[in-house]
Amino acid sequence: MRGFRTARLAAAGVLFAVMLPAATAQAETASPTSYNVWQWNVAGNTFHGGRSDTNMVSLAASSIVYRNADFVAFNELCKGQFDELVRQLAATNWPQVETNFARFEPSRQANTGVCGGAAFGNAIFSKRPLGTADRIPLADDGNTLERRNMLCAPLTDGSGVRFCTTHLTTVDSFKWTQLGEINQKLEAWSAAGEKVLISGDFNVEPDYPSMNSFYAATANTPHNGGNVGSYRELDDNDAGNCPGYGEPTSNTPPSPTNPTPCGGNQKIDLILVRESALAAPGSYSADALTTSKDCTPGSRNPDGLCSDHRILTGTVTLK
Template sequence: MRSIGRAAGAAALALAAVFAPGAAAPAGAAGTTTATTATTATTYTVWHWNVAGHKINKGLDGTGAVDQAAWKANKATWMVDEAVGSIKAQKADFVSFNEICRGQYEEIRGKLSDGEDKWTGAKSFARFATTVEARPGGVCQGQAFGIALFSKAELGISSTYDLPPDYTQAQVDAGTYTEDRKMLCAPLAAQERMKFCTTHITGSNERLPDATSPKINGRQLNAVRDVLAGFAAAGESYLVAGDFNAQPGPGFPRLAPLMAGHTELDGADPRHCPGYGEWTALDDPATPDPNPAPCAENEGNPKIDLILARTDRLAENSTYTADTMAIPARCSVDGGRTLRLCSDHRVLTGSATLRTG
């Protein structure tokens, strides 16, 4: 947990206790507000997961195509069930998904707003941006594929920002596809100067379309930086989560232009690589390390999923913190006969108190 002190403005001054899954959010309960002399400070908890909706979960969403009784009999789960349960347990205010199939998004949206233990009572709380169009034989059993965000509170009008072209050909089943990388943002309906965004940057470090071009991932990261700079110039507050396919810290310069002016919520944990944070992505999902080292940079599993806040919008005398959670291992794509990891990424959660007025 990191403290934000008055004397240093938005600069960090002290390290405090570690935020563990299920622990109380810092600086007050998540989603609460406190009035200050000129602004309102609000604490938000963010939940992010790259769910490998097609790569590992094959577009399955629990609404058909298989015998659901087989899952129940074999004590397997859907990725959807694991995600919904975790979101509710963590009492998230904002939720970000990468690599999610449209059917999975629809099922999650329904499960978050139904039942006695529903996560939200808002009517307009979910947004989806397509990065791979639906087509027969394509990803997600022919459905659209993309990124998504959810908010416990009502959302206003969302915006989708196209990032520089990827060009990278990805193999899927019987064909190839190119993903149109985007950033998806939405303001709170009751507080339009507070936005939440999600994005998924390409993993390619190539110079495409030709050898004289800038590297693709760097161009996309800079495009995200420029959009966020526009929000900041307008006096808006925001949180952005996603798989940036870039690691934080001085040893990884690719992310540096975007990090200028931003705070990564998992960078201040004294027990887990200060300035870097806990690993989020398996280097080799086929043979995951059962006893990973304390620091991601020492074990090969990178920290590429991030939650960013604008540094100068962090409330004075407040704290920020983040943590990762183990990947659920009870998912299946064959009716529960074989259990597997639900993703090749961990869930990343974080809390911060922002000036939102």
């Protein structure tokens, strides 16, 4: 029976998610639950030209299954690549419900000069069934072809857990505004009793002043100080990798005039959770994975590097 459903998905080429009602209340006696989070900006247009046959999609699907991810987020993903990920993940029996585990939200619509004519944007995947997605446009940075957004969806299991992704602008003057919008939305969900995980390419580093309103004061270190927010980043407590900052996630060296606090490449991909949602202080960890060079070479990746970002994985235990 599963083979029949998988074949039908492959024939359709896309997944139209069943929009189940969002959970409105947490279970009365919720016990701590651990979640594995997997995040990657895949450079789906820049490195892969919108193609799904460069091995990036297959490597991503294999990594998601191998690492037993509960939540998955992609940035710079082309719609055809999303459809192929849906097909491959459904074929692995990874999701609990193969008709309700994926959401896609374009930041660039079809026929805007990317992805071979397809749409381009953010995507989330979940092992557990998802409720109705919130598709939130962020402040307009003046780019007439692209509108940055935040994509979120709650689980339908009564846990009160919601997962989000975002990809912020590269225009410095608008980053503060977009970060403020995201923070405000996350705090509203938290005030309503939800536990929110957000991952994505924030295009800012943990030690930037614009992130002080996100990071909690308990995250302060010589590498990332002045914080007044409510969130921890799943890689901020690794004593061996720049405490308070974390491991690099970019494969592009930083400008000599803007060095990172511990040297090396930048960390701009983050997985954030509100400190008050943690089952216990420090009940999380993360790791930035070395990017594979097993993708089809192109003009921007002549050595077969699969992205200009590293995959970021993390584990967190929530109340």
